Amino acid sequence: MMRILRLIPALFILFSSGFANAGAGKALTIADVFTLDSGETGETVTYYVSRPDGYSASHAEYPVIFVLDGDFNLSHLVGSHEVLVRTGYMPPAIIVGIVSEDRTYHFAPTASEQYPNAGGAEKFTRFLKRELIPALSQRYRTNGHKTLIGHSFGGLFASYSLVNHPELFDSYIIVAPALWWDEEVMLGQLQRTNPESFINKRLFFGIGEDDGYGMKQEMRRFIEAMPAVQGLRIEQSQFTNEGHMSAPLLTTYFGLKHIFSDMMLSEEIGKNFTANAFLQHEKQMRETYGAEAKQSAETYVYLALELMEQERYADAAVVFERNAQAYNTFANSWYWLGQAYEKDGRLTDALSSYEKAVELASQGRGTLATFNDSVKRVRQAITKNAEP
Known part of the structure; x- marks a missing residue:
């Protein structure tokens, strides 16, 4: 304890001298806004891009983190990223927030009796794979490491991407996913997927304690069906006193720590x-x-x-x-x-x-x-x- 106490003043000097006057007089802008006319979805898609501190002054390439429902989830993700980069839990990354005008259509893997106009997940996947990801690689210095974050219907889509297009993303943060969709169709698809598709994937599932019992059980069944393969790292957490709409912040924060846990010195x-x-x-x-x-x-x-x-x-x-x-x-x-x-x-x-x-x-x-x-x-x- 005495050793730690002796270090605290020195570290305080380090941090205070490093951050003093940083960015004085400048406006704080967390993202740029872009649109992309998609031939895959037939829509104009809005997306936000937040570059890490120091991007312009460096020649480095960066991982990319994609978050669905970017108009709701970008700001808290950028905040978590800033804290985790500063404390060494994750690398600086480019954050992309994607806005969806029709979540049910874009994120659901199938149509159903209740939602006959749903089922556009495959088209949305093609938009990501053939249009958005290449556009980002042309505009920014990306290193090929990609993470997808989705909440609720977005979590359903992230599960669909994991099962049907596992090559597209290296890691996933899946928040309170709507896995009840179409009588748990994603569970059935998972059970029929080649287990080797999940080698070396990193997955984090989170849900609020106050979310519905069915949501928690459906997520549990999906996780239990994941195969035990080499390099697959899965973590899940249920957050006390959090509900369906408050779970994304904590799930994202701890999910990022899990995904990039090999950053830390052993x-x-x-x-x-x-x-x-x-x-x-x-x-x-x-x-x-x-x-x-x-x-x-x-x-x-x-x-x-x-x-x-x-x-x-x-x-x-x-x-x-x-x-x-x-x-x-x-x-x-x-x-x-x-x-x-x-x-x-x-x-x-x-x-x-x-x-x-x-x-x-x-x-x-x-x-x-x-x-x-x-x-x-x-x-x-x-x-x-x-x-x-």
């Missing part, structure tokens, strides 16, 4: 640290989710400072180097890296890092006096070592 890497294992994890994470994928700053800092306490300065420098790469506008990132270099006897590297900290602190992003003292101390040490 307990094994933390307990039995080796630089090779750490760097291999970081490399794999960026190859899968894009060059901007990273742990939270506190994850890197806690780990590196623990290594400093163990006097493993070279290992601490490896972690601090990654932290400085990922959070290069934080003066403390470079200051801590300088400390690791200095302790490891790499004085020239330490001086460069301290000078970078001074540069950023001069822009109002750190404690300038402390950093100047470090520069002076290391310069004197380098001069002394150079004396005959």
